[in-house]
Amino acid sequence: MADGIKKYDSALLCKMLEQMVLIRRFEEKAAQSYGLKKIGGFCHLYIGQEAVAVGAIAAIDLTKDYVITAYRDHGHALAVGMDANVIMAELYGRIEGCSRGKGGSMHLFDADKHFYGGHGIVGAHIPLAAGMAMKIKYREEDGVVLCFFGDGAIHQGSFHETLNMASVWKLPVIYICENNQYGMGTDFRRVSSQPQLYKMADSYNMPGIEVDGMDVLAMYDCIKETAEQVRDDNVPVLIEAKTYRYQGHSMSDPGTYRTKDEVASYKENDPIVILNNKMAAAGLIDDKQYKELDDKCKKIAADSAEFAEKSQQPDIKTMYEDIFA
Amino acid sequence: MPVITYREALRQAIDEEMARDDSVLLMGEEVAQYNGAYKVSRGLLDKYGDKRVIDTPITEESFTGIGIGAAMAGLRPIIEWMTFNFSFQAFDQIVNNAAKMRYMSGGQFKLPIVFRGPNGPAEWLSSQHSQACAAFYSHVPGLKVISAATAYDAKGLLKSAIRDDNPVIFMEAEFLYGLEGEVPEEEYLIPIGQADIKRQGKDLTIITFGKVLHTALKAAKELEVDGIDVEVIDLRTLRPLDEGAIIKSVNKTGRCIVVDESWPYASVGSYIAWFVSNRCFDMLDAQVELVSSEDIPMPYNHRLEVAAQPSVEKIMAAAEKVLYLN
Numbered sequence: 003m004a005d006g007i008k009k010y011d012s013a014l015l016c017k018m019l020e021q022m023v024l025i026r027r028f029e030e031k032a033a034q035s036y037g038l039k040k041i042g043g044f045c046h047l048y049i050g051q052e053a054v055a056v057g058a059i060a061a062i063d064l065t066k067d068y069v070i071t072a073y074r075d076h077g078h079a080l081a082v083g084m085d086a087n088v089i090m091a092e093l094y095g096r097i098e099g100c101s102r103g104k105g106g107s108m109h110l111f112d113a114d115k116h117f118y119g120g121h122g123i124v125g126a127h128i129p130l131a132a133g134m135a136m137k138i139k140y141r142e143e144d145g146v147v148l149c150f151f152g153d154g155a156i157h158q159g160s161f162h163e164t165l166n167m168a169s170v171w172k173l174p175v176i177y178i179c180e181n182n183q184y185g186m187g188t189d190f191r192r193v194s195s196q197p198q199l200y201k202m203a204d205s206y207n208m209p210g211i212e213v214d215g216m217d218v219l220a221m222y223d224c225i226k227e228t229a230e231q232v233r234d235d236n237v238p239v240l241i242e243a244k245t246y247r248y249q250g251h252s253m254s255d256p257g258t259y260r261t262k263d264e265v266a267s268y269k270e271n272d273p274i275v276i277l278n279n280k281m282a283a284a285g286l287i288d289d290k291q292y293k294e295l296d297d298k299c300k301k302i303a304a305d306s307a308e309f310a311e312k313s314q315q316p317d318i319k320t321m322y323e324d325i326f327a
Numbered sequence: 328m329p330v331i332t333y334r335e336a337l338r339q340a341i342d343e344e345m346a347r348d349d350s351v352l353l354m355g356e357e358v359a360q361y362n363g364a365y366k367v368s369r370g371l372l373d374k375y376g377d378k379r380v381i382d383t384p385i386t387e388e389s390f391t392g393i394g395i396g397a398a399m400a401g402l403r404p405i406i407e408w409m410t411f412n413f414s415f416q417a418f419d420q421i422v423n424n425a426a427k428m429r430y431m432s433g434g435q436f437k438l439p440i441v442f443r444g445p446n447g448p449a450e451w452l453s454s455q456h457s458q459a460c461a462a463f464y465s466h467v468p469g470l471k472v473i474s475a476a477t478a479y480d481a482k483g484l485l486k487s488a489i490r491d492d493n494p495v496i497f498m499e500a501e502f503l504y505g506l507e508g509e510v511p512e513e514e515y516l517i518p519i520g521q522a523d524i525k526r527q528g529k530d531l532t533i534i535t536f537g538k539v540l541h542t543a544l545k546a547a548k549e550l551e552v553d554g555i556d557v558e559v560i561d562l563r564t565l566r567p568l569d570e571g572a573i574i575k576s577v578n579k580t581g582r583c584i585v586v587d588e589s590w591p592y593a594s595v596g597s598y599i600a601w602f603v604s605n606r607c608f609d610m611l612d613a614q615v616e617l618v619s620s621e622d623i624p625m626p627y628n629h630r631l632e633v634a635a636q637p638s639v640e641k642i643m644a645a646a647e648k649v650l651y652l653n
Contacts, residue, residue, distance in 0.1 A: 134400045137397050159388060
């Protein structure tokens with residue numbers, strides 16, 4: 003167990019562990035604030051899926067690469083390095099939120115960090131990712147686009163139309179289906195003619211890869227290798243990351259369509275525990291260090307809620323702003 | 328001044344802007360090798376190559392969305408829909424992505440993109456291919472909407488639309504592509520948001536846009552025979568609306584007919600009629616009349632489809648009402 007991990011830079015491992023723990027603690031704090039009605043509307047938590055965004059985004063270079071995702075976006079926003087404060091302030095709908103309180107939980111953006119959202123219509127951001135990749139190719143840049151979406155989005159026409167075009171036009175985009183196995187309350191096997199979702203790539207003459215989305219190192223390796231290939235060959239790739247969300251689809255979903263045993267079995271395969279155990283076995287972290295890291299993340303999450311609480315409500319006149327450039 | 332077709336005016340606008348700015352590109356069905364379904368893009372593939380003049384598969388949702396993503400990342404795509412009837416396949420991309428991305432991100436993104444193609448009925452095409460779509464898009468905050476009725480306006484407004492940093496819906500018409508008009512050789516731009524008085528008059532204001540402008544102008548000429556002096560306002564831009572031009576004209580004439588080739592219910596025309604009634608109430612000498620298409624899907628039969636649309640006769644009848652001639 004310890005041998006495999008030695009090929010990774012220890013700073014990288016620590017960063018990925020910390021990001022996963024931060025996402026976990028941030029989401030727990032968001033759930034708490036939601037319960038207190040500080041956050042309203044839809045709020046989709048990323049708990050359980052942390053390894054997918056963290057491993058994938060750690061493997062790219064955001065000075066030239068781009069990330070875009072759907073509405074379960076808090077984890078990706080933290081993984082690209084957005085400040086927890088401005089994310090939480092956005093969840094609270096405050097003026098110091100990253101989207102000035104106009105986007106909320108589903109619409110986090112950071113243009114400077116090449117994080118292009120935060121999108122609320124299932125599958126509708128899949129063409130946008132190809133457009134971003136088109137710009138990279140048009141300008142003869144070296145970047146790739148990571149586009150995350152769920153198993154619910156894979157049956158949308160936008161996915162099929164866009165993969166066809168991305169393949170024909172050889173666009174540098176990596177489509178990452180985060181298969182958490184339930185599109186809201188629907189088991190993906192009930193609605194998928196091809197339940198091995200990565201095989202849908204075959205129809206579009208592009209590589210399809212299945213990866214363990216609970217293992218951050220597997221995610222990292224997969225995207226590192228794929229991104230290099232995409233940079234070299236300009237061929238888009240579809241990746242299916244098998245993962246699981248511990249919570250309901252959103253805060254209003256008790257998740258009664260899943261058995262307690264099923265949820266418990268996935269928690270035994272927790273992405274944070276997996277990496278921490280591997281690092282501990284290799285002598286890269288001990289219990290005390292993990293606790294320090296965890297305390298630090300808890301504090302960032304708590305501080306973000308405090309920051310959001312203190313941030314101002316947007317002035318009424320701001321509702322007329324940001325419509326046109 | 329050279330006389331060219333509306334089609335050629337559009338082509339010149341695209342050509343000049345592509346020459347001026349290498350971030351401008353044209354995408355759509357049949358725009359490249361086929362030279363455009365209506366030949367608007369004739370010659371552009373040869374001039375600019377397939378990197379900038381791009382044929383797409385028949386997948387309006389995704390090529391529209393790809394254009395929007397490219398615009399977010401800094402290109403300036405022109406998306407050609409073969410007709411606005413097909414734009415409904417891409418409706419979600421326009422309404423949920425193009426119109427809202429800047430707003431939802433708190434102003435982090437610009438969306439410099441133009442969506443253009445023929446709008447409204449041509450002939451013998453039945454219901455799915457004969458729709459006037461102005462109301463669908465004008466309803467949406469975050470979009471600018473243009474409807475150009477002459478070659479001169481088409482060129483000047485399309486150039487402005489391409490240079491604009493916001494999503495612009497640009498509506499043309501099959502029946503306008505062959506229309507000729509004077510277009511100067513030197514470069515010019517027409518600002519978005521400015522109506523144009525196509526005919527000065529003092530007795531009655533007709534407010535219209537798009538190809539029925541020409542129906543309105545014919546009606547104005549006929550009314551002139553009866554000694555009625557009609558002012559015709561061509562809105563040119565439907566969003567943002569040139570409210571000042573409307574108010575000024577109606578306050579002068581005291582009578583108003585709105586001509587819109589869309590369906591009457593919840594249309595641009597019905598909004599303008601409300602707007603005039605609301606803002607010019609004290610100056611109106613008669614109720615505002617709306618001449619629209621009939622409230623039906625378009626039939627195929629030519630006699631029926633002509634009867635379903637605004638006509639000189641319908642505008643004359645409306646004029647008789649607002650002038651109390653009967």
